[in-house]
Amino acid sequence: MTMRFLPYFFLLILAVGCTKKSADKANQNEVKDTSPAKLPQPAPGEAVATFAGGCFWCIEEEFELLKGVREAVSGYAGGDLANPTYEQVGTDQTGHAESVQVYYDPKVIPYDTLVKAFLYAHDPTTLNRQGPDVGTQYRSVAFYRTPAEKAAIDKAIAHYNASGIYTDPVVTQVVPFKAFYPAEVYHQGYYRAHPDDFYINSVSRPKVEKFKKKLADKLKPETAEK
Template sequence: MRILQIILFSWLISSAAFAQDDETAPATLPKVKPGEAVATFAGGCFWAQEEGFDQLKGVREVISGYAGGNVPNPTYQQVGTDKTGHAESVQVYYDPKVISYDELLTAFFAGHDPTTLNRQGPDRGRDYRSVAFYRTSAEKQAILAAIQRTNESKHYPNPVVTEVAPFSVFYPAEKYHQNYCKLHPEQPYIQSVSLPKVEKLRHAMQGKLKKEGIY
């Protein structure tokens, strides 16, 4: 079922035509600041993931991009063919003294459905799969423990199918994908798919939000 994606991509391209040409170029990854840590997750369309993580205290910046595949410097079009191995992902730059990796995992598992294989809502394909990428053995163990907690909580009727994968490389998505929820809050897909996921994350992370109250 790629009809929605094709329609959405056509809309994106037509919208981008009115922007500067470099909006279709990859975004620039921020430099990691002293004392800062980086985490990478994939949980369906990166627009909602980016917006959700960006609302957490201790998170300085979130970048939408692609990870988990074998094609260097992929484009949105290439990833959308589901042949690159990449998943739409986000890279989170955060202060571990303010928010822990375990708390990021709580937000991750709350902000999407980790029990649907290669699918998030209307979006289908391995590019929309759920993945938690680890950089250290401690992060791997934290992910496995979070999956166990999520399963034991019975919050979801089905077991978690999130992949636990070693981090390799993250490619930033095109500039026009960055901060997409904030820039296009009235876009139909944002209203019907992205914002409900953001609200799920916010509900689970009360007390850890930069701004409490209704989003």
């Protein structure tokens, strides 16, 4: 191997090794609360939205940075198995995608803005993968609850495809919402609870920082400078 190819070789090693599964293995000795998290009740005037865009550790953090979002919960949606576990979803056999359920005030952040944020929060042009994470559990999905929400999603995707923001077309699935199952307690707030995690620093943090720059005017004041 010549010296000029060495940097590319080590980048390849990094990309292959720094996956969600590798992070799980690295933290296998950590004491974890594997009981399902409890879903919050929507507050008066709040609405609920559900999206999937790769590793939910990152997507949850991105949504919680937004003004008008009270809480984002990591979980599973889009599959057939009731109350799946993280391990079951990870087999790529349950049909579920790692998802985030967002509790928000539509008077502060309208649904179409939330959809725009979702499309910025991940790469919606890669089929069944986000970065180094591969499998249908990492696919891009926008779950709609009403015809108006579906129309907003379709409009946003059409705009992105026409704008040339991405070289490839958006492959986000647009499907009716059926059920959301909260992930285990230890997954909730994972990004902030594990600031020294190699995966968080190498994969998630660059995405979050890019998201913050794209939507700087939509961030909560206390998070904009973090």
